[in-house]
Amino acid sequence: MASFTEQCNHIFNQAIGDYHIKNDVDTPINNPYDRESIDNRLYLKCWIDTVQWHLEDIIRDPHIDPMEALQLKRRIDRSNQDRTDLVEQIDSYFRQQYSDVTIAPDATINTESPAWAIDRLSILALKIYHMREQAERTDADAEHRAKCQAKLNVLLEQQVDLGTAINQLLDDIAAGRKYMKVYRQMKMYNDPSTNPILYGKK
16 A cells, blocks of 8 residues: 555656646646545645746746736745645645544654645655756756756655655654644735735725
8 A cells, every 4th residue: 555655746746747748837727636535635736836836937037028027926926825725725634634543641743744744745746857857858968967867866865755754744643642733824925914015005
């Protein structure tokens, strides 16, 4: 049976592969998983990350029209909010999964929730995909490919280590050795009541 992070990596690679069929930030998502399933949330999470990855590429074009750049920046802000909301949905899934666990008296808390670690795993899958592209570029010289291959090897090792750590965290939560405490993200720049530029113009 596959571990949870093996399941994640399979779905992340699927989402990344599906996006790159058209490789267009405006391609509508076609999520193949049941809406109520965790797989659906994982696919959507990586799709959002993949689109945002390419938006970040586009906005760095030194010749971009300033108005287009402003529209892209606002789109990236919305994407970041969607990403945060989705991480919280994934954490809610875990809270439900482990709601009946008896927490040990000496249980400890982790530095981050499972879903925020899975967020990093999704980004790592994207880094691996794009670094592999660079390592295999036929229009680049051998030195470039070798440097990118060395970086790819590190990323692949990091993926294994992060996956192991997440699986261990989930095992510890399931056994009551660690407990989840989720803090809702309090984004201030999108909130008209906390961003002084926005509330100052009322």
